[in-house]
Amino acid sequence: MNKVVLGIERLEESIIRNASIGLVCNHASYNSEFCHLIEVVRKYGGDIRVVFSPEHGLYGVSYAGEKVSSYYDKDFNVDVYSLYGESKAPPTDLLRSLDFLIYDLQDVGVRWYTYISTLYYSVSSSSKAGIPLIVLDRPNPINGVIIEGPILEERFRSFVGIAPIPVRYGLTVGELAKYYSSVLGLGGDVRVIQLEGWKRSLWYDDTGLDWIPPSPNIPTWETAIVYTGTCLLEGTNLSEGRGTTVPFFILGAPWINAKRLSRELNKLKLLGVFFRLVYFRPYYSKYSGEVCGGVYIHILDREKFRPFTTIVYALKKIKEIYPRDFSWKK
Secondary structure, X not given: OOOOEOHHHXXXXXXXXXOEEEEEOOOOOEOOOOXXXXXXXXXXXXXXXEEEEOOOOOOOOOOOOOOXXXXXXXXXXXXXXXXXXXXXXXXXXXXXXXXXXXXXXXXXXXXXXXXXXXXXXXXXXXXXXXXXXXEEOOOOOOOOOOOEOOOOOHHHOEOOEOOOOOOEOOOOHHHHHHHHHHHOOOOOOEEEEOOEOOOOOOOHHHOOOOOOOOXXXXXOOOHHHHHHHHHHHHHEOOEOOOOOOOOOOEEEEOOOOHHHHHHHHHHOOOOOEEEEEEEEOOOOOOOOOOOEEEEEEEEOOOOOOOHHHHHHHXXXXXXXXXXXXXXXXX
């Protein structure tokens, strides 16, 4: 297996030296030698004026949906401007004082993961400010072949659905930046430092790269696969496993009989998946401290498994079995 070379590792010193730079990065913005982007840029002689942090903050410690404040970071000796607080977009007046903006965030290949919304606003703001955006490409962990789910309708547009793309869109972050710029008309000078050795058919464990959890509830790269479907549960009164050691791999509620649900879901004979009965007690989030009955999702064949379709079927079945208990969030 040949190791995929990341965009951060192909960033040339000549581009960085003596330049005034802004970074969009977080705790997972490392190269394969575990050197952080901030350290790489400074080693190359770049002048980092500001770091923009996405949801969960620079160190990934904030909970999902928790607002993040801007501050001065003593460890990295840099001003950190939050893009998940009062503003979601890098301010154009600040960007105009820079030579360019560098974006380096690992996403998970799913539309409602907010890092790609931060990418959207990074493309838009850099275009308005008239400075180049350099995107350091990273692999789509759930491959670039399989596409799932409907394309977003404009009336549902939000920070968890920023663009008319499928739920599972099959692009790398660099490809998505080009799509925003060219197809969606955001314009700007988007320069992608491409991956080397990556093929669309590769899953993350085919890349030879270490996985650094990009957010608190995506602890393993495989979590990104099931997240494509089980994140839908956030819009219901079902637990998606937050507050457990296996978020998004389990689903359930206190009013669910685990044995019955696992039996009924396995009767559907959905491809590449087995539902094992499970009981769990979240230590935070929905049903904190309560015992929930439900199922654990075992991926038997990742090439055949379709997480989005699977969870749509699961929701339909749960609603049929528990019509008085199941509800959507208002």
